[in-house]
Amino acid sequence: MSSPHGRGWRAAARLLAPAGALIIGLLVTAAPAHAEPSAAELRKQITTKSAQLEKIVEQYNKLNSQLKQTRAEVAQLERDLGPLEVRADAAQQNVARIAATAYRTGAFRGWNALLDKSADGELLARLSTLHQLAASQQEQLDEAHRAAGDRFAAKAALDARLQEQATRVKALSTQRKAVEKDLGKLKAMRQAAGLTDEATSTYTGAVPAYAGKAGIAVKFAYKALGKPYIWAADGPEGYDCSGLTLAAWRAAGVSLYHQAATQWREVTHIKRSQLAPGDLVFYSGLGHVALYVGSGKVIHAPTTGEVVKVSSVDMMTPYGYGRVKL
Known part of the structure; x- marks a missing residue:
């Protein structure tokens, strides 16, 4: 046999059940999904995004400036390399002529000159001539070495600059894609906020004069x-x-x-x-x-x-x- 108190609680529960369902339903209905950002919030997000993007753009500008400088240095090295190539080729041709002459004449027959039984005066004259020829040959050989070394150094520098240029071009391309992607996001945010691009114009007002x-x-x-x-x-x-x-x-x-x-x-x-x-x-x-x-x-x-x-x-x-x- 149930008590009066038990019967009272059960009756109250039956009366409150519809009200409880209604309260739960109201709570579920009242919980928002995801509220759209207000215009003020969008503008704040745009300001933040613009500041972030500007720093990326400035990094791109630095990389682009470095690339322009590298290209200018490559162009200068290419201009410098031309005369060095000509000089090195000319020196090499001189050395080739010296070698051909030495082969034909037996190195100017220096030993024959020393063994010649001519007068002493004639011998001294021939020795002097041989000395001048030898000195001239050595000078041309030295020039050939210098010209080859200069050409090699310039070519190595040019190749290094070209490699640096290729690396910067690749980095610049990657950076540009990142900027374009961020620009797309920023433009979408501006459209969502109802912002249109400002119209371009020409200034016609007074310009202060400073020295x-x-x-x-x-x-x-x-x-x-x-x-x-x-x-x-x-x-x-x-x-x-x-x-x-x-x-x-x-x-x-x-x-x-x-x-x-x-x-x-x-x-x-x-x-x-x-x-x-x-x-x-x-x-x-x-x-x-x-x-x-x-x-x-x-x-x-x-x-x-x-x-x-x-x-x-x-x-x-x-x-x-x-x-x-x-």
Whole structure:
């Protein structure tokens, strides 16, 4: 026989069963699968991805610059090798003639001259002639050795440079594929966030005038406003960050490397209080660089989908400041 208490609990359970199922159902329904990121979250991801990509692009720029330098050195070695080949061939021909003459004449019949019973004066004259011939032959033999050695050294250097070039071409190709893959991801993220590429334009506003080469660099940067960001580019259709600073100072007759980190090593480091138009401002662990144009402003090539623009010097926390060496 069941107790009244037992019967009460069972009745309560029957009454609560539908409500419990409803509560469980509500909990299951309320648990979200995977919420899509908000526009703000997407923009944050894009900013992070852009900074990562820019560092990869800058690494590519460095490798590409090294490859260009190696190719220039290969071309110079090839130019140097031509005259060395001619010189070595001529020296070899001289040696061949000497050998042929020695064979025909019995080495100039030196011993016969010594055994000749001619007058002493004639003997001395012949000895002198033999000495001159021997000295001339030795000089030509020495030149042949030098020419052959120079040609061999130049050829070895050329082969080493060609091997280095092939290695860098392969590394560059691998790096380029990685950049293109990351660019595809970044563009997809921008589309998901509803971001469209900024329209290119031509700057028609006032350009501040500054003296000297720094003034030329600043003027160039203003004329580049509105040009698209193009990775690994240094103009004229578009620029990446270090490509823009390189091109601006190139217009002023000053050479810079196409990589922000290397440009940091090329400049004289200065304090913020010393900033003057034409100086470079570095950001993002030397992954980004901009040109200071005065009044707390910089001109820079930001990232994929954007154009060259004017921004505050504090658009990001600066890494450091540098003055281009003239």
